[in-house]
Amino acid sequence: MACTVLNGRSIAAIGIATSRSSGRVDVRDTKTGYLIGEPQTEFGSRVTAVACTVLDGHPLAIIGAGGRVYSQDVATGRPIGEPLTGLQGQVSALTCTVLDERPLAIIGASHTRDGVGRVYVRDVATGDLMGEPLSGFNNEVTAMACTELDGRPVAVIGSGTGSKGGNRRVDVRDVATGHPIGEPLTELPGRVYALSCTVLDERPVAVVGAGGRAYVQDVATGRCTGSLLTGRHGWVSSVTCTILDGRPLAVISAGSTLGVWDLRPRKLMEHFVVPSLAQAAVADDGSLVVSLKRDVAVFRRTGTG
Template sequence: MAAVVLPDGRSLAVTRSIEGSVRVWDLTTGQPVGEPMTDHTDRVRAVAAVVLPDGRALAVTGSIEGSVRVWDLTTGLPVGEPMTDHTDRVRAVAAVVLPDGRPLAVTGSIDGSVRVWDLATGLPVGDPLTGHTGPVEAVAAVVLPDGRPLAITASDDETVQFFVAAASA
């Protein structure tokens, strides 16, 4: 589950389900917003949400079929094509907006891989992040005070990895 506060003050929650759908909920009323989002072909295992500098809210979801999807929370429609560079189930997703306004997602898979995605283009950012020898079960992303993004990942291999981007010139 993920939650966001929109620029107009509304609070939304985004939930996943075993039948492959994603739902948006108004946290004030407790009521669903729109119809379920259903473009995944298998169970949705992970969800994150982020508000862009222009006020748009996105959800990022990862599924058993190994794909990552981006959704516009206002329209309920998918944004772009599925992102499919993982070779197995996606178990964890996090999203963050960089100081330059670029939205990124970090995803972890049962294949042990960690990917960073540019949500504006739907393309991977660089090579997969490496270090885990087992399934990645959790990811988090944050922007450090100096503006560099940090991804934190945890795996069944009983390790936690920290990936900090190099300072830009």
């Protein structure tokens, strides 16, 4: 799930599994809940990742399903261009960024034949891949997010397996060159299912969910600067970051609990009990959109309407 803006309205693009082997993407107004356009369903595989970007002023949803990546016009639900094929593995993670005013999709592929996860960079405007895929990750690329470091876009990439000794890690790569930045974050207690980026005290950081714990990672150095969860709530399934009233916040879903953390004091501000593992995203209007299997809930601040 990912959020964007269409004609001044906050909207969410939500991947929904319709069966074990198929899925669709619904685009909904986060205020009214109304469906926008027609759901795109011609994937032939389950939707495994969704991200949003803007091309020539038009919001697009970038969708990973099976071994393909699709671009969808958010306003109409229609596909844009041909899907990207030929990836060495299934699409397991997606995020978007901008390089030299060009929107890029960063695509993580897992289950490759040689046991090495790969990350592809695609120019959204042309549909072309840029350079060779980034490699050197541990088997499965499981989560990704982008941020900026010294004015250039960087990708934060979680990889590894869920098995004991699966060598889970988080790497930071320069999007333009593919070069590593800092040291990888290693010795994590479980698989990295989710991560998100924000700025804390003028430094870009990643909030990394690994197993049942969440860590704050300095993007420039790769060092862990603190932790948020103890693991007693269950596995972290979703992390999303935002800025509220000047405070950097992380919304973390773990087990049946959805918590809102203030990153400066590492303090839990609010928590909600949800009926299932949740995926969360923060909309442009500040509301919290939570996908619960086939249901979607929207939380709004008191007094904001």
